[in-house]
Structure formats: C-alpha cells, structure tokens
Amino acid sequence: MLPRILRLSLVLLFILPFGCAKKAEEKPFTFGLLLVGPYNDRGWSQAHYDAGLYVERKLPGVKMIYLDKVNPADRPGLTLPQLVDDLASKGVRLIIANSDDMKDGVREAAKQHPEITFIHVSGDDVITGRAPANLGNIMGRMEYGKMMAGFVAALTTKTGKIGYLGPLINEETRRLAASAYLGASYAWQKIRKKPLKELKFKVSWIGFWFNIPGVTADPTQVANRFYDGGFDVVISGIDTTEAVVVATQKRKAGREVWAIPYDYKGACEGADEVCLGVPYFNWGPAYLAKVKAVKDGNWKQGWEWNGPDWNDINNEDTSAVGFFNGPAISNEVAEELAGFVTGLATGEINVFQGPIFYQDGSPFLLAGETATDEKIWYMSQLLQGMEGASSPK
Template sequence: EMIVADFINPADSPNTTVEQVAADMIDQGAELIFATSDDMKDGILAAAEAHPDVPMIWSSGDSAWADGKAHLPNLTNLGNIMPQMEYGKYLAGCAAALESKSGNIGFLGPLINDETRRLTNAAYLGAKDCWASKNVAGGDLNFQVKWIGFWFHIPGVTLDPTVVVNDFYDSGVDVVISHIDTPEALIETDKRAAAGEDVLVVGYDYEGACELAPNVCLGVPYFNWGPAYLEVAEDVSHDQFEAEFNWVGPNLANLNDKDSSSIGFIFGDALSDTSQGKLENIIESFDKDLTTLFSGPINYQDGTNFVPAGGNPTLNDIWYTPQLLEGMTGDSA
C-alpha cells in the first residue's frame, strides 16, 4: 500500500511540516518514508531522528554521503537517492544550441542551491559544446540565467515565470530552457510561435511535457525514480536497508528504459532530424563517469579556475558547485 501526501510546500500547505506528515504516515503503518525534494531537508532530518527504526529516503539529499559536506552518520535510517540529471541537462543545452539561430539562450531557473547550480552548469556546457560544433565563434553564445525563486510561481513571493519567459524573448532570446516544475515556458513559447515568432523551448522533468506544445518543443529531460525506489523498497522488505548515498547514473545504452535508467530524454517534434542525430551520437559517446562531463579547462563565473586543462573534477566538486560558470550571465547565489 502506498500512502501519498502531495503539495507539501510553503505555498500549498504553509501550516504543514514534513515531520508532521512523516509521523502521520508512520501512525498509518508506513514502513518506509520518501521525502521527495531538497526543500524537505529540515523536516526529513527531524523525522529520521524522531523515528530511528523507520527507514527513510531524502531524495536529492547528501546526509548519507560519507565524503559529503553534510554527512550525518548518526542517522542510520536515512538514505539519499539522486539521479544524475547532469547528463539530461547537458542534452537540453545542446538541443537548444543546435536549434538556436541567434545563440541567445534563456534558462528559466527555480531557486538557487547546489543542485540547481550544477544542473544549470551542465546545460551551459552542453550549449557551449554544441554551439561551437556549428563552427560559430564561441563568444557569440549568450546564455542567460534567471531564477524565479522556487520550483513554481508563488504570487507575491517568486518572480512570475510567464513574465520572465516573455522578457527573455523580448530581449532577443530564441530558445528557452525550462528548469521549473510548471509549464509556463512551453505555454508562452507556443503563444509567441503562433503569433509568428521563431522561438523554441526545452521542457523539464515531466516526460510528457512536449505534448503541451509539440510545435515548439525540442525535447525534455526527465527523472525516472522508479528503479532506485523499487530497490530500496525491496531492501526494506527483506530487512536489508542501509542508509546509503546513491547518485544514480543513467543507463547510457538505453536512456529511456523505464526499468533501468535513472533519467531519460524525449526528443521533441520541433527538433530537426539532423540535431536528433547529433544528440544520439552524443549519448553514445557519454562516459558513465560523470566527472568526464565536466572536463577542463573550466572557470567559475568570477574567473577562478574550477577544472584545470586536461583534468576532471571530483564528484564532490560537482555536487557542491559554488558558482555558475564563466560565460554564463546570471546570479550564482
């Protein structure tokens, strides 16, 4: 039996805490708790401490990572799962650059934290590499990042993503990459295209995102949590649960396989056959070692070095990326 509590966030449920929800679920007989957002950190840490005999997973967290900055070895009932979406965002950036005519790309971001910085950086690297492959000057790429403040619009609290997307297009952007949970980027791009503008969009997270605006959607990277969640549930059922940090790589041989890949990428109808072929070649060339996606030389936005020429960062370096990268426009913090 699955007990589900949705809309546990400050906008929809301002008086409900993750700790309260976890306690209610345990009272209803739950033997495994999943907290499915980085934003649930404080609540799931408190819940794990209060219920040490109940296995829990904090998705996207790092509390069980022995080499991480926030390791909590006392919480032996709290594990972490995070798919390596960096591959998917690299593809998103590449698709945007391959189809952009101007080299002006807008990135619609949520809030700023380690996760969103590193995934935004991965999108930029994909855009940078694929823009360069078109034999145009690398300096012609203009990658603008705008953070709205949360994963979706909260009136009076966040920026309005509808306004941000239109501001992008008004400034000369011709492709927007969405990194929020709601479809404003697709909706507004579709409207602008229907009015005769040559604009395109890359969705995020929801596998069926392109169905909302098929004429302008280049593709969508999405999470596939099922395989990792199932493995944990089976471990719990066999009394074999251990609090592990699992940064789960995709099945690069079959990226959209629902039974084995932690992420996927759906090609959109607006993506040309030529660009799709290039993306397929890139997927074939991916190394299962995530650090190779960030091969140097790479500098941070302030000009300091992130990865030296010929080197790769550590996984720790990637996870805790403190800044956006050189060549990107937007706030790092």
C-alpha cells in the first residue's frame, strides 16, 4: 500500500492540471441588454436586440443576456436597479439600457455597480453632468431619417395632410417630429413648388413609447382618426407598428393611404401596399465599439450622437441610421429622395437653417443661422406650421 502522502500527491497530480486548465480558459465576456419593449416588436426594441446579435456574430465568444419588456406595466413590482442586480449576478461587465424611461433607474444602478459599465441609449446624463463615471450615452442622429420620412410623405400625399403618430412629449420626440416636418416642408416647397400653408402637418401624442391599454391613448385609434380625417400619410414616431397595420386595413377597404413606420429595418414587411419606407436605427456598430472598448479596458465616458455613413446610409457596419425604401414608394419619389440624401450628405441641403420659428412665434433659428447640435437636441417646442401640442398642457 502506498503511503498516504504519496497517494494524496498522486491525486493532486491528476486534479491540478484540470484546475489550472479551467483557470487559464478565459471566461466569456457577457453584456446585458435591457429592452423596454418585446424583443420582437418590429420596432425600437427589436432594432436593439438585432444589434446584440450582430455583436455576438462579430465577436465570437462574446455573449449577450437580454431582458425585454422592462417597464413597470409589464413587470409589476420590479425596478430597474433590481434587474441590474440580476444581470450583475450573471457576471455581465457592460449593460446597455435602451429606453428614455430608464434614465433615473440606470443612474441609480450605475452608482450601485461601479464595476459595471453602463450605456444609456438616448439619454444625456453625460452632458448634464448627472452621470457617474461608469455611465455613458449613445444615440443615433435619427433627425436625418425623419427628414427623409417627411420628405417622402410630402411628395406622396395627395390630400396634403400628413399625420405624425407621436409617443410621449419630451426633447427627443419634439426634435424628431420637427425634423420630419422640416423634411416635409422642404419637399413641399422645393420639389412640389407649393406654398407651405397648403401643407397640413399634425402631431398626435399617445403618452408613451407604445400602447399600454388603459393608460396611453390607443395608437390604433389615433392612426384610424388620422386616416378618417383625410390624412393619407401617417409617419410613426412610436416603438411599435400600429401605423402600417392600420394603413394596410384601410387599403384593404379601398382607401389610398400610406404609412412610414419607424426604428426597425424590417418594419415594412407584410405591408407592401402602404409602406413608403422606414427610417431605422442600426445600433450594431455602436454596440460593437462599446463592447470592444469595455472588453479591452479602454472604454471612456462620453455622449455620442452617431450619424449616418453618408457614403452608404444603409451600410450595416458603418451607418448608425438609415432609410430603407419601402415597396410602396413610387419610382419618382425614390429618385427625388436619392437626390435629397445626396444633398444632405454633401451639406448642400440643411433643413435646420434659419429663419425657423417655434410654434409660439418665437425664433428657433435666426435668418442665416444653422442649428448647433445642442439647439437641436434641446428643442423646447414644435415648429411654426406644425399642429399639435409642444409641451404638456
């Protein structure tokens, strides 16, 4: 019989290599994604979810953990910091929170978890100085996408009435609705050569990013009201696809109407007759950059407002926002749109050029003035010529 000490060391000899091998094997990098809506909403949240998948494809070994429907209506009793605790216990090193609605919760969670890097999409805590050191912001310059949406809408409408299905009212949604209006008024005046006062542009707000039955106004009803009121193009500003769905129903009932959804590249699918196109976010490149930076330990806090890649606004690897021409867009309009995009790309066209007035008649931009990023980001009202509430009444 072998002496006990020898046996023990033999056993150790067997075990140690395994132990070491385990240690040497690097733990996969995981990042967490908190989505405000369902991951398959064909809108805002799905665009983010797809970006997470994109990162997984581009960086083998990196894993995403996501949780969708992160909002108090869908997950009663759970708060954002609690969900962050859950992700933290799974070992994530980066958490991306995708909703304006999570602003306060993310800030609170970031303070509780200094070991994790947080990206709050669409927020501005870094500018306002309220962000702890481990919290950054990203956003896409959707203003361009909305200008294109407005442009297409104004060239397509036969009644001269464009409806904008708005979510809640804040700085982000005001600037996006205003961009759509500026794109529309450019097309109306410069291409169709009609006086601006003949263009009706109305914004109706539902009160949140998506429908919460009994809480928000029902976007299906709002879209219906637009179409029944003679608006033949509805531009959606909400996270979900009600506008194209209602438009398709109206088409089936013989009405000549169109819609422009939002957020997600595939939002036109199944709405061939009505979908003029969709301004969409392509979060993949920004996500990839953030994951790489955190993984390599060289992430720096910042507020990033990423624009389209003007060489190809639909380049999956480089462009933060794009516009996908829908099946219902006419050839002529598509051609004009291409010219408009080129004009925006070269800087020849800038719709944010004064004089532009706020809804109450006060100047937003003086004659000859072009808007700075800050002025656009913090628009305090809708613009003159737009119908609808600028701020809560």
